Amino acid sequence: MYNNNTEDVSFYNNQIASEHNEDKTSYYSVKVFGSSASIEFKPDKTRGGVFTVKIEAAAKVDGATKAYDWKNLIALQITNTDILKFLMLSLGLVEKADFMHYGCNNDKSATFKYQYNDKYGPQVFAQINQKNKKQCSIPIPMADMIQAGHLALCQYIKNHPSLTADAALMTISRLAQLTKNKGERGVKQ
Numbered sequence: 001m002y003n004n005n006t007e008d009v010s011f012y013n014n015q016i017a018s019e020h021n022e023d024k025t026s027y028y029s030v031k032v033f034g035s036s037a038s039i040e041f042k043p044d045k046t047r048g049g050v051f052t053v054k055i056e057a058a059a060k061v062d063g064a065t066k067a068y069d070w071k072n073l074i075a076l077q078i079t080n081t082d083i084l085k086f087l088m089l090s091l092g093l094v095e096k097a098d099f100m101h102y103g104c105n106n107d108k109s110a111t112f113k114y115q116y117n118d119k120y121g122p123q124v125f126a127q128i129n130q131k132n133k134k135q136c137s138i139p140i141p142m143a144d145m146i147q148a149g150h151l152a153l154c155q156y157i158k159n160h161p162s163l164t165a166d167a168a169l170m171t172i173s174r175l176a177q178l179t180k181n182k183g184e185r186g187v188k189q
Contacts, residue, residue, distance in 0.1 A: 037136035041148040051158040057128035057136035090149030093176035107131035
């Protein structure tokens with residue numbers, strides 16, 4: 001779902017807008033709440049000026065019904081090259097993607113894998129890990145995963161001003177075909 005609660009995120013929106021030199025109304029994120037963890041996909045920018053996506057995940061507070069431990073979240077900033085892998089996965093072009101050796105200490109990772117649930121239909125199961133932190137595992141409904149893909153596509157296109165979304169999708173689709181032709185069902189780093 002879109003995170004449109006302006007009271008909760010107004011300070012953060014202002015900070016992101018000023019960092020990205022954009023109007024604050026252009027910021028949005030995709031947040032999913034599960035029974036044991038929550039995950040958020042948000043626009044981000046590297047120190048080098050590359051637009052990308054940040055994934056933040058938090059485990060549910062022990063014994064809580066709706067509280068998540070956002071103070072001890074696991075955050076991964078998708079790299080310039082891995083954003084293509086994330087796009088292939090989130091737009092349904094590959095069934096699995098692994099993001100390994102993230103963070104200053106190479107102690108963070110994420111795995112996303114498509115699965116079908118008889119009750120909820122197609123979804124992506126995410127596992128976000130960091131050494132010495134509780135693993136965050138959460139099923140992400142396809143509608144939310146596709147919206148995370150659209151967010152990533154918008155970020156990717158900002159890095160290539162003369163590239164249209166159609167041209168980017170055509171190239172990303174071809175990359176996914178080449179990956180599948182190699183005999184892989186997913187993409188590894």
